[in-house]
Amino acid sequence: MSREQQDALSRTALGVFRLNGQFLAVSEKLAEPAGLTAAWWQVLGAVLPEPLPVAGIARVMGITRQSVQRIADLLVREGLAAYEPNPAHRRAKLLTPTEAGRAAIARIEPGHAELAAALVRELGGQEAFDETVRVLERLSAALEAVDR
Template sequence: MSQEPANRNSASQEPANRELLSRTALGVFRLNGQFLSVSERLARPAGLTAAWWQVLGAVLREDLPVSGIARTMGMTRQGVQRVADLLVGKGLAEYVPNPAHRRAKLLRPTDEGRAAVRRIDPGHTALAARLAAELGEERFAETVRVLDQLSVAMEAVAEE
């Protein structure tokens, strides 16, 4: 008997939840487009594209295999492989042996790749300051927390 009201309440929430999911997805898609657009503008003067910057950014702290970059950045493995090969061809990154897996080499930025990313830093810093001023630092930090929580929740439901 205690199950019945919960089920009715859950069923009545379905349209609202579906609307929330749709609005969230559309907002994230729009935000992704906005981030890609501004990233292209920031990266272009450094001789990079947004995708190149994204992949280089993933390996600034530690060398990673292509599959690890794809997981971290939410990209396809094939897309990361294509960008990684271009970065290596341009001398912005290099493949190094992976002690954990003979065939899955690690991607590492070269000094030239690190320098290119550093050239983006002033614009990146200015954008961060403008967003913090627009949102307020507390709301900016809360936005990051909520997006992290949403990402974890999406991973959990995707595994079901």
């Protein structure tokens, strides 16, 4: 590995760590009025399209199953999500949002839309935003490929 490659890797890692912190901070701000944390929003958001087992949520989010389990249990206790039987696996129940959970997510939507529009403006248009997303997705896929 050349010094230039090492520097690029270090700058990328530092940039992603900073970006992660920025996303967590803005997510906390967006989620707070809905009575959620960023982590609760993240887990609820993962099961909006379809119920998933905790391990499946962890895989999609790239975090540990134990972290998701702790949050899922809190969401169930707060009435924002529920466990339902999983026809594919007797013990790995599916997490699904309740109506209260869906309503909480809906309360975040206006702020989420406002932030998206602001980022489009700041990045110079939708095409530039889409390219940013593609680059981040490529980086994630590349890291996954070399980490095998």
